[in-house]
Amino acid sequence: MNQDRKDFFWPSYVDLMTALFLVMLVLFVLSYKRFQDKQASLEQAKARLEVQLKEKKKLDEIRAALARLEDPRYFVYNQQFKRYELSFNISFAANSSELPAADKPRLLAAGRFMLNKLSALGTKDNIQYLVVIEGRTARFIRSLPSGGYSYDDPRNFDGTITRQISYLRALAVYRLWREAGIEFPAPRYEVMPAGSGFGGVGRYQGAQEDLNRRFIIQIQPKIGSLGR
Numbered sequence: 001m002n003q004d005r006k007d008f009f010w011p012s013y014v015d016l017m018t019a020l021f022l023v024m025l026v027l028f029v030l031s032y033k034r035f036q037d038k039q040a041s042l043e044q045a046k047a048r049l050e051v052q053l054k055e056k057k058k059l060d061e062i063r064a065a066l067a068r069l070e071d072p073r074y075f076v077y078n079q080q081f082k083r084y085e086l087s088f089n090i091s092f093a094a095n096s097s098e099l100p101a102a103d104k105p106r107l108l109a110a111g112r113f114m115l116n117k118l119s120a121l122g123t124k125d126n127i128q129y130l131v132v133i134e135g136r137t138a139r140f141i142r143s144l145p146s147g148g149y150s151y152d153d154p155r156n157f158d159g160t161i162t163r164q165i166s167y168l169r170a171l172a173v174y175r176l177w178r179e180a181g182i183e184f185p186a187p188r189y190e191v192m193p194a195g196s197g198f199g200g201v202g203r204y205q206g207a208q209e210d211l212n213r214r215f216i217i218q219i220q221p222k223i224g225s226l227g228r
Contacts, residue, residue, distance in 0.1 A: 058127065062221050068117045069219070074110040081202045083218050086110060092213040094138075097168030099176060107173065111182040118184065118219070128222045131184055131191045135169030137162050138212040139198055149206050158197045167195030170215050190222075 066084070069075045075084045090103045099107070118129065140153040170193035177183070184191050204211040 059221070062121075062127065065117075065121045066219060068120065069114060071113065074113045075217075078202065083202075083216070085216060089211060090214055091211060092169055094210075094213065095165065097135075097165055097172050099172050104176060107176060108180050108182070111177045111180070114217075114219075115182050115184060118189065128187060129189050130220050130222055131189055132216075132218045132220070133170040133173050133191065133193045134200060134216040134218065135166035135171075135173075135193070135195045136200055136203070136212050136214055136216065137166045137169075137197055138210050141206075141209050149209070156198065158199070162197040163195045165195070166197050167193065169213075170194055173215055173217075 067077075069084050070077050072087055074087055076087045077083075078085050088103075088106060090100065090107060092098070092100070118131075121127075121129075139151050139156045141149040141151055142153065144150055174191060174193045198212075200216065202216075
């Protein structure tokens with residue numbers, strides 16, 4: 001009987017060891033597969049992080065370069081709206097797109113200054129810039145007994161005429177610069193005259209509404225060109 005037990009023990013032991021080996025082998029394979037998947041995920045995350053760091057570095061360089069535009073004679077940075085604006089106000093006459101003659105010399109000087117500063121930006125990175133000249137118009141307002149102002153005049157309809165006037169104001173600036181030889185070479189720069197009518201952020205309100213007969217200049221890098 002003891003012999004029978006011995007004969008039964010060893011095959012059972014071998015079967016148990018074989019089963020344990022197979023279990024360990026399966027666990028090893030699964031663990032190795034999870035390790036490979038984790039490693040691939042980490043490598044992908046690392047690659048994405050490197051791209052993001054590279055783009056952030058470019059953006060920091062761009063911000064530092066554009067900061068050269070800040071000069072109290074020509075441009076100031078509007079922290080609230082994250083844009084550079086003329087340090088002096090140019091106001092058009094009502095329903096007119098003709099630039100005031102007295103403001104043209106300062107505007108030409110500002111254009112030459114901007115072209116000079118943008119030309120100093122590095123060209124090796126192939127980053128392209130969008131220069132938007134955004135014309136605006138002022139709403140018609142009337143004073144109220146409360147001291148506020150009413151904007152419900154029917155002439156405040158934001159239609160074709162309003163948009164056309166605001167666009168022509170931007171176009172007047174664009175043409176003034178071009179006629180003076182102030183041109184931003186393509187494809188590195190794309191200059192876009194645009195008209196926002198009564199729209200746009202950072203408008204004057206209330207008694208200062210008439211100051212909206214102006215234009216805004218915005219300079220932005222084209223995001224699609226950062227990864228090139």
